[in-house]
Every structure is written in structure tokens, then in C-alpha cells.
Amino acid sequence: MSHWAKIRRALDRDGRVAAVTIVEALGSSPREPGARMIVHVDGSFHGTIGGGTLEWQALAEAQAGLHRGVAGWSETSYALGPDLGQCCGGRVIVGFEYFDASRLSEVADYESREAAGGFVTRSQRPAGGTGTLRRAIVAADSLAATPELPPSATLATGSDRQMTERFGAVGRTVLIFGAGHVGRALVLALAPLPFRVLWIDPRPEAFPAHVPGNVTLVRPDDPVAAVAAAAPGALVLVMTHSHALDLALVDAALRRDVFPYVGVIGSATKRARFSKRLAETGHGPEAVAAMVCPIGAGGPVSKLPAAIAASVAVELLVADETASAVSGADGAGAGPADAERPIPTRGGMVRRRA
Known part of the structure; x- marks a missing residue:
């Protein structure tokens, strides 16, 4: 099942769901930018951002946000060694995007686009790491030419906090x-x-x-x-x-x-x-x-x-x-x-x- 289909199904079932994404990876890290998880209200999840303490911390943060009713987008920076005791030695920025029933039509649109072959979006991450992430579709084909995205990549970021994401057929x-x-x-x-x-x-x-x-x-x-x-x-x-x-x-x-x-x-x-x-x-x-x-x-x-x-x-x-x-x-x-x-x-x- 595709990324957006899983989010839509979770909204139908629970009314809330969180998507967890590695936005940036500096130095050695368990996974690359674009690695994703979908976290449900009951604590179950799909996908992985690398396992270990990083993943468990991200799961805990996503569950806490779901139970508090957090909306929109937030970011947390983890120093894998000092913060989490992992030996990777790098730093990752993890994005948490919370969805509720008010976004069902948006999610359904993305689901249909993904099923039709995929798409590419570009968005501006909110200043300070917290706020609303608004996606603009820049390509109807997930493999369309986007200079910042190599053929097998799913996410790239720019120095201006711009984020380009690919959904659908990748590879x-x-x-x-x-x-x-x-x-x-x-x-x-x-x-x-x-x-x-x-x-x-x-x-x-x-x-x-x-x-x-x-x-x-x-x-x-x-x-x-x-x-x-x-x-x-x-x-x-x-x-x-x-x-x-x-x-x-x-x-x-x-x-x-x-x-x-x-x-x-x-x-x-x-x-x-x-x-x-x-x-x-x-x-x-x-x-x-x-x-x-x-x-x-x-x-x-x-x-x-x-x-x-x-x-x-x-x-x-x-x-x-x-x-x-x-x-x-x-x-x-x-x-x-x-x-x-x-x-x-x-x-x-x-x-x-x-």
C-alpha cells in the first residue's frame, strides 16, 4: 500500500495519524533523507527511519503529539551520539507531520496522484521548525526531472529550508x-x-x-x-x-x-x-x-x-x-x-x- 493510501486509511479509522520523515542527515546516520514512518494513534507504525534509539524516540514523540492533538508540522534535531547514545556520530533532523480529518480531501488527492504514477512536491519548511507545511505539486510524474532529486532519492532540502519530495514510483x-x-x-x-x-x-x-x-x-x-x-x-x-x-x-x-x-x-x-x-x-x-x-x-x-x-x-x-x-x-x-x-x-x- 502506498504512503498516502496508508495515511488516508488511518484517517478513516482513527481520525488522526502522524508521518515521520528524516528531513536532513548530517554525518553518519542510520537512514537517508526521505526515510519515512507512519505512526498510528495506538502506537503501531509502518516503515522505518533506521531503528534503534532514534526510531524509538521519534515514535514516542509522534505518539505524544497525536495524543495532545498537535496539528501541522514540527521538527526535532537529534545528535545521535550525545543525545541518544548511538555510535553513528551524526545529526538528523526529523520532521513530524500530523494529519486529522480536516485534511482528508488533501490526502485523498495525493493518494490518487500516487496511484496514477506518482508526483513531486516542493514546500517551504516553517521558520523555527513549527507551523504549517504547504506542498505545491511541481511534477505530475514522480520520476520527472528535478535537479535536486537523484533518480532513487525521495527527498532533498535546500539552504532556504525548501524541501522537495517524491511520492509514488521511485527507483x-x-x-x-x-x-x-x-x-x-x-x-x-x-x-x-x-x-x-x-x-x-x-x-x-x-x-x-x-x-x-x-x-x-x-x-x-x-x-x-x-x-x-x-x-x-x-x-x-x-x-x-x-x-x-x-x-x-x-x-x-x-x-x-x-x-x-x-x-x-x-x-x-x-x-x-x-x-x-x-x-x-x-x-x-x-x-x-x-x-x-x-x-x-x-x-x-x-x-x-x-x-x-x-x-x-x-x-x-x-x-x-x-x-x-x-x-x-x-x-x-x-x-x-x-x-x-x-x-x-x-x-x-x-x-x-x-
């Missing part, structure tokens, strides 16, 4: 070609992670009856055409029933040179054969080296589909973070170290292109 697109055992395990492994998955297989009855909410099923007549249609920045996984189709997909993906990760399931022998064929068809050494094969090599040696999927999920998270760091519109946080962050493969440490 980089992952193309998974093939609905075999590993493909099915990988889809499940990616279900709770910040990715939008396009699961592609032309075979009739290839897909299971039910798939996670972040998955879109694609049954193309020509899977290679899906590579041409994919948005730049997508992560590409190739694991079909056919080695010939695998090669065609990898060839097409490398020729576009817009995907930060192109991985193909297989052995060292398959990698050698593919490398030879790709070179014969005109790919240079750098392009061939960019192919990640075998995938999931940095994890356990187990060949269980779920074990491979767990390893590949880690690779994709690393690839996403690296690509976000080096492709930010303002370049903040990017640099040579980020651009050269290694991703493990069975063939060694392959340095990804920016």
Missing part, C-alpha cells in the same frame, strides 16, 4: 529478460527494493500468475526491440532460455552505451564465447569489458536461484548508487572515486563506466 528501471528460475527468484528479491522492474519474455505462459507491485510484465514479439525502447540509465539483466537471444540482447544493450549495468547469466566459458563474438561484431575492448558475466559473482558460490538472486540484487544496488552519484545534474557527490566504484563479477572486479 531506477531494471530490465529482466527471461522468466526462468533465476528470473523469478530475482523478481522476488527486488520486490522490496527501490527499483521499477520490466520483466520481459515473449513465451506464452512464461510468467507466474502473481507478481510484486513494482513489476510490469512485457511480452514482446521481438525482445531485442525492448532494448532500443528502454530509457537511458536502466540496468539490464539478460537470462533468457536461449544463448543466441542472450547474445543479441547484450549486443544491442552495449551498442546503445547508455546503460550503467549490462549483466548476463552464465559461466566463465560463456563470458569468453560472448566476448569473442562481440569483438567480432565490432565492439571494442572497453565495451566488452563492461559486460558483467557471470552475474552475482561477488556473493556465495551456491547455484540456488534464490542465492544467485540475492547476489545480483546487491550488484544492482551498487550499480544504482554509483550511477546516481556520477550522473547527478549538479555533480554533487560525484568524482573519480564514485565513477570508478568496482562491481564484483566472477571474472574479477570490473570497473563500471560513468
Whole structure:
């Protein structure tokens, strides 16, 4: 269930609910800006801002505010070491937003926008940290270009206390070609992670009856055409029933040179054969080296589909973070170290292109 759907349901049931959000994180912290919890009147909650003492303190503050009938927005700054005894050493600013029945129509509007694909808002945090937070919708698409928000981020703040938030579908697109055992395990492994998955297989009855909410099923007549249609920045996984189709997909993906990760399931022998064929068809050494094969090599040696999927999920998270760091519109946080962050493969440490 989406963020605003949970808030709306809580208002229907209890008449009050609180949303707790990490607004800023300075230094080491358990979670990043945009991490959210929804706290109910009875003390139950959804989500996490990192666990530990910080989370318990935030839960206590949100419950106290709900019982006092607090309205609007408030902020609390926590020094994780001196205030909470946590060893992280950083400081976080946590925002508490309280909703009651008077905001039901606003929440319902946000819920419908989120269900339709998401949206981006910009708001001014009140001076002094207490007051009313008024959101203005700046984009109807949650993945629309907003320079301050990298592709996988949900919140960013400016020096003028302006806050930009993304609601709805968040995350980089992952193309998974093939609905075999590993493909099915990988889809499940990616279900709770910040990715939008396009699961592609032309075979009739290839897909299971039910798939996670972040998955879109694609049954193309020509899977290679899906590579041409994919948005730049997508992560590409190739694991079909056919080695010939695998090669065609990898060839097409490398020729576009817009995907930060192109991985193909297989052995060292398959990698050698593919490398030879790709070179014969005109790919240079750098392009061939960019192919990640075998995938999931940095994890356990187990060949269980779920074990491979767990390893590949880690690779994709690393690839996403690296690509976000080096492709930010303002370049903040990017640099040579980020651009050269290694991703493990069975063939060694392959340095990804920016």
C-alpha cells in the first residue's frame, strides 16, 4: 500500500495519524533523507527511519503529539551520539507531520496522484521548525526531472529550508529478460527494493500468475526491440532460455552505451564465447569489458536461484548508487572515486563506466 493510501486509511479509522520523515542527515546516520514512518494513534507504525534509539524516540514523540492533538508540522534535531547514545556520530533532523480529518480531501488527492504514477512536491519548511507545511505539486510524474532529486532519492532540502519530495514510483528501471528460475527468484528479491522492474519474455505462459507491485510484465514479439525502447540509465539483466537471444540482447544493450549495468547469466566459458563474438561484431575492448558475466559473482558460490538472486540484487544496488552519484545534474557527490566504484563479477572486479 502506498504512503498516502496508508495515511488516508488511518484517517478513516482513527481520525488522526502522524508521518515521520528524516528531513536532513548530517554525518553518519542510520537512514537517508526521505526515510519515512507512519505512526498510528495506538502506537503501531509502518516503515522505518533506521531503528534503534532514534526510531524509538521519534515514535514516542509522534505518539505524544497525536495524543495532545498537535496539528501541522514540527521538527526535532537529534545528535545521535550525545543525545541518544548511538555510535553513528551524526545529526538528523526529523520532521513530524500530523494529519486529522480536516485534511482528508488533501490526502485523498495525493493518494490518487500516487496511484496514477506518482508526483513531486516542493514546500517551504516553517521558520523555527513549527507551523504549517504547504506542498505545491511541481511534477505530475514522480520520476520527472528535478535537479535536486537523484533518480532513487525521495527527498532533498535546500539552504532556504525548501524541501522537495517524491511520492509514488521511485527507483531506477531494471530490465529482466527471461522468466526462468533465476528470473523469478530475482523478481522476488527486488520486490522490496527501490527499483521499477520490466520483466520481459515473449513465451506464452512464461510468467507466474502473481507478481510484486513494482513489476510490469512485457511480452514482446521481438525482445531485442525492448532494448532500443528502454530509457537511458536502466540496468539490464539478460537470462533468457536461449544463448543466441542472450547474445543479441547484450549486443544491442552495449551498442546503445547508455546503460550503467549490462549483466548476463552464465559461466566463465560463456563470458569468453560472448566476448569473442562481440569483438567480432565490432565492439571494442572497453565495451566488452563492461559486460558483467557471470552475474552475482561477488556473493556465495551456491547455484540456488534464490542465492544467485540475492547476489545480483546487491550488484544492482551498487550499480544504482554509483550511477546516481556520477550522473547527478549538479555533480554533487560525484568524482573519480564514485565513477570508478568496482562491481564484483566472477571474472574479477570490473570497473563500471560513468
